[in-house]
Amino acid sequence: MTITVLCKWCPDTEDLEVGSDGSISFERAKWSISEYDRVALEVATSLATEVGEVVAVVAGTSIIDTSMTRKSVLSRGPDRLVMVVDDRLAEADARQSASALAGAIARIGDVDLVLCGAGSTDLFAQQVGIQVGERLGWPTLNEVASVHLTGSSCRVERRVVDEIDTLEVALPVALAVTADAALPRVPGMREILAAGKKPTVVWSLDDLGPPAAVDRASQVVSTVARSHSTRLQVLFEGSPTEAAAQLVGALRHESLV
Amino acid sequence: MTTTRPTWAIIDSATDVGVLLGAARQLSDVVVALVIGPRHLVEQASSSGFSETRWLGEPAATVGSEDYAAAIAELALRETPTAALMASSTRNRLLAGRLAARLDTSALTDVSDLRTEDDTVVVTHSLYGGAALRTERLLSAIGVITISAGAFAAFGSGPSWPGPIVEASCAVTPPPISLLERRSEPRSAGTLPQAKVVVGAGRGVGSRDDLGVVEELAQALGGQMACTRPLAEGLNWMGRDQYLGVSGLSIAPDLYVAVGVSGQMQHMVGVDQARVIVAINNDKAAPVFAESDYGIVGDLHQVVPALVDALKAVS
Helix, strand or coil, rough: EEEEEEECCCEEEEHHCCCCCCEEEECCCCCCCCHHHHHHHHHHHHHHHHCCEEEEEEEECCCCCHHHHHHHHHHHCEEEEEECCHHHHCCCCHHHHHHHHHHHHHCCCCCCCEEECCCCCCCCCCCCHHHHHHHHHCCCCEEEEEEECCCCCCEEEEEEEEEEEEEEEEEEEEEEEEHHHHCCCCCCHHHHHHHHHCCCECCHHHHHCCCCCCCCCEEEEEEEEECCCCCEEEEEEECHHHHHHHHHHHHCCCCCC | CEEEECCEEEEECCCHHHHHHHCCCCCCCCCCEEECHHHHHHHHHHCCCCCEEEHEEEEEEEECCCHHHHHHHHHHHCCCCEEEEEEECCHHHHHHHHHHHHCCCCEEEEEEEEEEEECCEEEEEECCCCCCCEEEEECCCCCCEECCCCCCCCCCCCCCCCEEEEEECCCCCCEEEEEEEEEEECCHHHHHHCEEEEEEEEECCCCCHHHHHHHHHHHHHEEEEEHHHHHCCCCCCCHHHHHHHHCCCCEEEEEEEECCCCCCCHHHHCCCCCEEEEECCCCCCCCHHHHHCCCEEHHHHHHHHHHHHHHHHCC
16 A cells, blocks of 8 residues: 655745835745644554555655755655656646646556645645645545544544544545644654665656646736734833733723723 | 626535625626525525526535535536635635646635736735735636635625526535544634634743633633644644634634734734734743734733733722
8 A cells, every 4th residue: 555645845934034125035944844744744654554655745846856855754754755846836836736746646656545734834725635636536535633544445534614524435535634633753863864765756747647737827916925903012011010900901991891 | 897707606604605795796797606505595695696596406414515526617617707716614625626626727715805807817815824915816717716704795785686596406426435423523612703802822821730820811801712823733732723823713803812922923813803912921022012002021920810800900
């Protein structure tokens, strides 16, 4: 059995810098695996101790093609890594990413289960895993809170509003898991060293099964920092009792208490 | 400016009817409702002001709106609407993704603004943990769009003008998925989005026991408890349905009190619609103070009890 985990390598949104004109820059940002995808890596690794091989798949521009990316992904449990590295994936939208990842899965072959996180830390559109599943023509579910393999099918729990469904789905299947599905590990030195010995292959968009989409489905007109509602920014000082009394006075003035 | 092509609103819940119509009217004067659900939902939609209401059918227990993707995609390819709009629920996010893959487009999600320019759809949505807003112009023929909760005003022409209902039930092949069990588990945050006063705890609350101090403040204010993401995921001090921010809940209470919250964008985007924000934090440089109306710099173990006493004194 082969499980693939889709991981996104993305900039840390906390490192985003905002210019005085509202422009934004990630030039000095750290990059890492989308934190939601770390949950999917953990789920895959825990399932695979029973059954077989875990292949991680990462797609992006040449920025992802570093030993740091490889070690970061492989130290979290997968047996090997497939990277789709192509500068035509710059600012890729969900359609481009899904088409590249589905093409990689087709080329890997005989994949039984595709896992990904709920969304990416940078865009959080929660779309790529779903679109990969649909492009493969597989049953696809989002908001999956637990996964168990039962032979040729898998049993999952899925939350939809105020209900939790327990479902049995025949493999192959694509699942987007929530943070409830596993607690991601923090890799230790031994796992990081072992990661360096695990195999990685690098493909371009031209190496994939079906031709991958190379254009966005929408044109980005602008990306600007969100302007915040202007707050009063009044600070109350003095002893805790004095400050509390002043705050209660202000809240009364606002008719809030 | 709107286009002459119709826009579709896919409706599977009574709460979304007016808002979806309001959003769709930003694109077209002709808005067609595609309803997945019971007859009363179809009747509600038909009397809400849509140009036409189509009833795609009432799904069986094991089928969700997401399973209508193939049928809706086929219909869309035949009729080429400007876009298919839906709410941002779990099922609709799945429907949007499946529909987008079938229409070879990229779904535009959590859209907070919609318009047409030169007959093409232009949308705005947030990204990077709520830190930025992106405007995009659709290049594909048909848009697949989920709308951000609360971003659009409901449109209602009153219940006196029922429009035509077209029975358009479509064949849905049930997915190879069997439902073994369905249990009800309401999120404890059930009423958090409606609460007038919310007190949020952040990592500055040093331990699980210290949450009691914050709860006393919530009680004194007659409000509800919420938290930042680390308290719900990782520390597990509070429920996953109680955290506010980009991947959690967004709320718009009259008063939000942030206790021990540093003020990271990912959290603040979930509360920036609050009328008044108060921050209590021992770090004067914490970014939360720039996002607040009133603040007290100090140890929450001293400030919060003092605040509870002061509130009791005036009540």
